[in-house]
Amino acid sequence: MLLTILVTPMWYTYKKPPGGGWFKQGQCPASYFSLLYVQMNDKLILYCRDLCGYCVRVRDVIAELGVDVEQRNIWENEEWENDLVSGQGSSTVPVLCRITAGGETHWIPESDAIIRYLIQNHNS
Numbered sequence: 001m002l003l004t005i006l007v008t009p010m011w012y013t014y015k016k017p018p019g020g021g022w023f024k025q026g027q028c029p030a031s032y033f034s035l036l037y038v039q040m041n042d043k044l045i046l047y048c049r050d051l052c053g054y055c056v057r058v059r060d061v062i063a064e065l066g067v068d069v070e071q072r073n074i075w076e077n078e079e080w081e082n083d084l085v086s087g088q089g090s091s092t093v094p095v096l097c098r099i100t101a102g103g104e105t106h107w108i109p110e111s112d113a114i115i116r117y118l119i120q121n122h123n124s
């Protein structure tokens with residue numbers, strides 16, 4: 001989830017720049033317009049594929065807990081499979097990829113470990 005914070009004085013400057021007049025949307029110099037994005041939650045991506053019972057187990061838990069997880073079927077997108085192989089060294093699925101607010105990437109392989117992680121961290 002992305003939370004957008006608008007810095008009020010900057011917003012005022014955006015609307016009324018020095019010298020008068022009004023900037024049009026999209027034409028405003030960056031210095032007059034400041035948006036701060038704060039990512040509140042980790043982004044979760046599940047690498048999975050068809051005909052995989054381990055993936056089904058993990059997906060069932062995701063559905064049961066109602067966790068927000070992007071699911072990437074590696075049989076549907078070669079780029080996703082390449083990402084998985086780059087990150088993990090193999091295309092074995094399921095693998096959960098967790099991207100933290102600070103931009104760190106953590107890979108969690110093994111269905112049991114993924115399910116444990118989800119229950120411990122996303123069971124609200």
Ligand SMILES: N[C@@H](CCC(=O)N[C@@H](CS)C(=O)NCC(=O)O)C(=O)O
Pocket residue numbers: 051052053054055090091092093094109110111112
């Ligand atoms: N112990 C693993 C087993 C995962 C596994 O065997 N996945 C199969 C699909 S169901 C797979 O990706 N096999 C192809 C491969 O290992 O390259 C787990 O529980 O996640």
